[in-house]
Amino acid sequence: MTASLGWLLGSFAVAIFFVLITIVVFKVHPFLSLLLGSIVMGLCSKMAFNDISAKIASGFGGTLGSIGIIIVLGIILGELLHQSGCTGQIAGLLLRITGEKRAPFAINLTGFIVSIPVFFDAAFILLLSLIKQVSRKGKIPFITLVTALAIGLITTHAVVIPTPGPLIVANNLNLNLGYFLFYSLIVAIAGSLVGGVVYGRLIGSLPGNATDFANNFDDLEENPVSQTVSKDGPSGELGIFLIFLPIVIILAGTIAAATIADKTSTSYRVLAFLGDKNIALLIGVLVAYLLLHGHIRTSFSELISKCGEHAGAIFIITGAGGAFGSVINATGIGKALVESMSGWTGTSAGLLLIIVCFAISQILRAAQGSTTVALVTTSSIMAPIVARLSGVSPVLIGLAICAGGIGCSLPNDSGFWVVNRFSRFSIKQTMQCWTIGGTISGLTVLACLVVLNFFAGVLPGL
Structure with a gap:
């Protein structure tokens, strides 16, 4: 028996409320909350028992089957860069290029680049010692530099593949990774600069912040910033090259698919093979290991085992999100919603969906705290709608989810x-730099997407 649209929407609201309550109030792990939410959604929407269990299993396995390899490879690449010291070298390189007067820009750009393969927590803690020294030596407000770093890190973490959240969004919405990556870099840079650098300088001028040059770190050694760049370690240029190598390969595959007319030619087949997300990341990992293994103390086997532990936590949430989305799709709510929106034009439908997707993702992010869970859940919800609604840009919809x-x-x-503990900030300062700065970055990305939406159908890939 097929339920009405009103009934399906009510079932969906109950399922989302259940997931949020179990995570926020009862502190249940998102893995269990999403699986139980899938059952709630199926039962409320009148699905057969055996269909619910089958969709949960197929959704879980299908999601991990399509993105599991790239998640592990991305984590391995990040760990190679982290353990070899490339992260600090990149920061030192950019500081030398920009000069200390433009240190917030250099720190922001460092965070933006490093967060592509390296986890937020590790990158923030590693680079914090550098910006303490920069703050004291250059007399730059500490909160300005923390904001620049933190917002650069979180913006890339939420928007640019191969970090797990945006990768899951691209997979759930069946997006072309090359186009998604290209436009994500453009809008993420804008959000990072506005939320991290422009806003960071603003709050650095506020009373109480303007004269704080890492004053809470009286135990900080006054080492010159230049000493953070070791002549014996891998260069910052090498680190940047290794980060962008798989990105360039993926983009090359996308360009080949769009420009080579003969799909049976050897050149097309080779570029399409190399441009596959799994192959591109595998090449990046192998090249990184060959060039960095002399700077890594642990064995490659130990490193992969450690990365597998990190990947496990991501896998269970990702798979559960895929199960939730599979059940939602099976209820027919996406088809029913598309039929109700049949009178919309492409531009208006795209604009509305961009705003709605951003809002849903933002609400989920605020309610339960995890960027990855918010992106997994929102993209699972919107996938059936985006797949059936013509005249809208799936790439922009996916980026709106990431922006939220x-x-x-x-x-x-x-x-x-x-941010609070390692920066030794008060709650007020943490809210100033991290909460508000991140929100400004997200809204900036949203504004860019609204502008791009008016060129959907004109610009390639939109």
């Missing part, structure tokens, strides 16, 4: 406390 995961970080987010 940047800001509105509250004390239920582990990132909030990483």
Whole structure:
């Protein structure tokens, strides 16, 4: 028996409420909450028992089957860069290029680049010692530099593949990774600069912040910033090259698919093979290991085992999100919603969906704290709608979901406390730099997407 649209929407509201309550109030792990939410959604929408269990299993396995390899490879690449010291070398390189007067820009750009393969927590803690020294030596407000770093890190973490959240969004919406990556870099840079650098300088001028040059760190050694760049370690240029190598390969595959007319030619087949997300990341990992293994103390086997532990936590949430989305799709709510929106034009439908997707993702991010969970859940919800609604840009919809995961970080987010404790900030200062800065970055990305939406159908890939 097929339920009405009103009944399906009510069932969906109950399922989302159930997931949020179990995570926020009862502190249930998102893995169990999403699986139980899938059952609630199926039962409320009158699905057969055996169909619910089958969709949960197929959704879980199908999601991990399509993105599991790239998640592991991305984590391995990040760990190679982290353990070899490339992260600090990149920061030192950019500081030398820009000069200390433009240190907020250099720190922001460092965070933006490093967060592509390296996890937020590790990158923030590693680079914090550098910006303490920059703040004291250059007399730059400490909160300005922390904001520049943190917002650069979280913006990339939420928007640019191969970090897990945007990768899951691209997979759920069946997006072309090359186009998604290209436009994500453009809008993420804008959000990072506005929320991290422009806003960071603004709050650095506020009373109480303007004269704080890492004053809470009286135990900080006054080492010159230049000493953070080791002549014996891998260069910052090499680190940047290794980060962008798989990105360039993926983009090359996308360009080949769009420009080579003969799809049976050897050149097309080779570029399409190399441009596959799994192959591109595998090449990046192998090249990184060959060039960095002399700077890594642990064995490659130990490194992969450690990365597998990190990947496990991501896998169970990702798979559960895929199960939730599979059940939602099976209820027919996406088809019913598309039929109700049949009178919309492409531009208006795209604009409305961009705003709605951003809002849903932002609400989920604020409610339960995790960017990845917010992106997984929102993309699972919207996938059946985007797949059936013509005249809208799936790439822009996917980026809107990612943008919603940047800001509105509250004390239920582990990132909030990483910034708070390691920066030795008050709650007010943490809200100033992290919560508000991230929200400004997300809104800036949203504004860019609204502008791009008017060129959907004109610009390639939109």
